[in-house]
Amino acid sequence: MSKTISGFGEKADSTGNEFLAFTLGKEEYGIDILKVQEIRGYEAVTRIANSPDFIKGVVNLRGIIVPIVDMRIKFQLGEPTYDQFTVVIILNISGRVVGMVVDSVSDVITLSPEQIKPAPEMGTTFDSDYLIGLGTLDERMLILVDIDKLMSSADMGLIEKLAA
C-alpha cells in the first residue's frame, strides 16, 4: 500500500511529478524536486587527498560534513568554473546529504506522465540505467535523471560498498 511519494518506481503516477531543472554545459537536466534539500552557492571546500577529481571535497553544512561532487567534471560537460554564480544543489539521498555542483538552476517543472518519454537507446553521458526518461515541455527537453540511483552507484564512489 505504501507507494513512494516520488513514484519513480511506478512511472504511472497520475498527478505528475515536479522536477528541478538545471543545466550542465548546454544540456538541460531534471531531478525529482523531493530529493533536493536546498540550493546554495559554491563555497570553499576542504580537499580530500587522493579522491577522484570530480569529488571536490567536503564543506560544513550547519555542522554536517557534506561531500561536494562536480557533475561537470564527472560527465565532462561544460567548463568547471567556480564563481559567485556557481550553484550547488544539496541532495538528500536515502538519509545521506550530498552536494552537487551544476552550471545553473532554472526552474521547477511539473511533468505529467504523458510528458515523460522513454529515453532512446543511445549514448547519453548518463548511463541509461540512471535515466527516468526525457521530459518534454514546449520546446524544452529535460533529461530526467534518477539521482537517487546515480548518487548511490558504484561509479560515484560516494558510498562505501559493503565488503561482500
Place this chain on the structure above:
Amino acid sequence: MTIDMSQFFQVFFDEAEEGLAEMEKLLLAVNVSDPDDEDLNAIFRAAHSIKGGSATFGLTDITEITHVLESLLDRIRQGQMALTSQHVDAFLAAKDILKSMLDGHRHGATVDLEAVADVRMLLQSLSEGAGKKAAASQTPAGSGGMSRYRIELPQLAERELEALQQELGLLGTIEKTEAEEGRCVFILDTTKGADSIHEICSFLVNADDLKISQAVAARSKEEEQGYGFFAPFVPQDATDEERGYGFFAPFVPVNATDKERGYGFFEPFVPQGDVEQAKQAAETAAHGDHDEPPALAVSEHAGEKKAKGEKQPVHESSSIRVGIEKVDQLINLVGELVITQAMIEQRTGTLDPMLHEHLLNSVSQLTRNTRDLQESVMSIRMMPMDYVFSRFPRMVRDLAAKLNKRVEFVTHGAATELDKGLIERIVDPLTHLVRNSIDHGIEIPETRLAAGKTDYGTLSLSAEHQGGNIIIEVTDDGGGLNRERILAKAKQQGMGVSDNLSDSDVWQLIFEPGFSTAEQVTDVSGRGVGMDVVKRNILAMGGAVDIRSSKGFGTTISISLPLTLAILDGMSIRIGHEIYILPLGYVVESLQPATQDVKEISGQGKVIKVRGEYLPLLPLYQIFNIESTFTDPSQGLVVILESDGKKAALFVDDLIGQQQIVVKNLESNYRKVAGISGATILGDGGVALIIDVAALLRSTRQLSDESVFS
C-alpha cells in the same frame, strides 16, 4: 488499519531488559537471611512490569513465566515464605530464561524450550512450597536427615483423621496425641520435608488450617510462615498478636493472596467464634473505609510495605528515554552554535571597547552561556559506569562457582560517567579481563590458605576520572603474573626476548596474539585469544592498557580511556594551504631537524635521527598530494608521533596551534578515506580533516604502495 507496533515493542524490550538487569542486581545484593522489604518490592515490581508489558504485546510465554515468578515473589514479599538461597538461584535462572526469551522475540534467537520448562517447574514447585523436595540438600536439618514434626490439625471427622494418620505413617513413624478442644496433633518422625506433609494433608485439610512445626528446631521459620495465621483454633504457642489479627472467619481460611484481593472478605454473618473478637472486627470494619477492605486484614507490617510501594513511582519517573539520534542532533546544533559564537567573538574583538561596551558585554555573556550549554548537552551522552559494572556481579558469582573459587566482588566509582558510545564498547574488553582474573588470577581457596591469605579472593573494578581521561581498573589479589613462565613461553614462541626485560615490558607480552600461559585450556579462558583483542579494542577507542602485577599479591590491569570520542585535543598543522588536525594523544614532540640528521634510505624514503633513534619520515605532502611550501625537512617541521609502540616523524610545513575539536564523522555522508579518521569544523566555519595517526604509522612500510592511500 493497523498501528505500527514495532516502536512500542522496542520500548518494551528496552524496558524489560532494564528490568531484568535491575532484578539481577538486586538479587545478587539481597541479604538472604534478612531481606530488605524495599529490595523485595523492587524485585517484585520489575517482574510485575515485565509481566504486564509482555501480556500487552501478546508474548504469552514470557507472561506465563513471569506470572509464576511474580506469585512466588509475592508470597515472599508478603512474608508468607522465607527467602532462601535456593529461591535466589531460581530467580536468577528465571532471569536468564526471560532474557533468552526476550532475545528470542527480539532477534529471533533460539530459545531452549526445555530450559524454559525446567525453570517454570522449579518456580512452580518452589511457590507450592515443594521446592525443598526438589533439592534434597535443602531438607530441614535434623540429625541423620530425620526430623520430628508436630502437625496440628483442625477439627476433623474421626474417619478422616485415621486416613490421614495412615497416609502420614508412610513417611515415617507417627504418633497421635489429642490436644485440647478436640483438635488432634500428630508427631511425625520422618526424613521428608514439611512440604510432603503439607501435600498429604492438603487432600483433607486446607493448607492454611494446618500447622506444621518442626519439633526440634526451625521454630522461627514457622513463625515467619505463620503470620496471618487465620486458623480457627489458634495453637497454644501462637502469640497473642498472631491470634489477634483478622480473626473474623473461623472456617474461612485466608491466605495472603486473599488478603491482597480482600474483597468478599466480609461475610455478613459473624461466625460463632470468639464473640469479642467478632465485635472488634465489626468495629474496625465500621471505622475503616468499606471500599478498601484489605486494609483490615493486612497486618500493620504489610500496610507499611504498601505505603513504601506507593512512593516508588517518583523515583522511576526521574529519567526519560530519548532516541540517540535526537541527542546527536542536539550536540550538532550546539557545536554549530559554538562555532557561530566564536565567529561573533572574533568579529567583535576588533571593535573599540569604549564605543561598543554594551555589545561586548552581551557577547561575553553569550560566550558564557554557550559554554554552559555545550557542557550540559555533552553530558547527556554521559552514562554512569554502573551501567557496565552492574553486569559483572552475576558473572563473577557464576564463574567462581564453576571454578570452585571464592570471590568477593567490589566496585568503586560506579557513578563515574563516560560517553555512551565508549561505555558500550568497553563492556567486552572488561568482561574478558574479569574472566581472566577469576580464572588465572585468583587461586582456589586451598592454595590461598596455604599462601597465608583469606580463602576468598577479592576482585575489584574501579573507575575514576583523571584529567581528560577515565581510568578503569580490574584488580585481583590473586597469584599475580608469572614472569618466568611468560618469558619462557615467549621464547618458546620464538619472540626475541631477553631475560633482563623490565617487568612492565614482560607483562605487555601477554597482549601478543596467540599468547597464553594457562597450563590448561578451560572453557572459561586460556586459548590465548582475547588479550590481543582486548588491547586492540582499547587502542581503537583511543585508550591505553597498563598492567601492574606482583607475584603472590595480585594483578591490576589499568585501562585509560578518553572521556568522550566526540571531543578531542587536537594539534592543527599546515601543509601548503591545507590544515589538518593531529590528535594530541599521539604527538610526542615537534622539532626542526638539522640537515645532517635527515638520511635517505636507498632512494625509497628518508629517516631522521632524533636523539640517537632513527625514525621513518612521513612526508604528509606526498601522502596527501599537497603542494607544500617546503619539501626539505630541515626547512619545515617534523612532529614525532607514537602509536602502539611505533614512532614516526611526520613532516609538515607549520604548526598552527592546539585546540579542542568536535569530531565529526566523515562516513555519514561520504565514505571512509584512507589516512583520515574524521573531520572537524574550524572557528571560521571551514572543515579540517583529522589524520588517522594509527593507520598512518601502521602503513609506514608500505608508503610507496599507492593502494594504501587510494
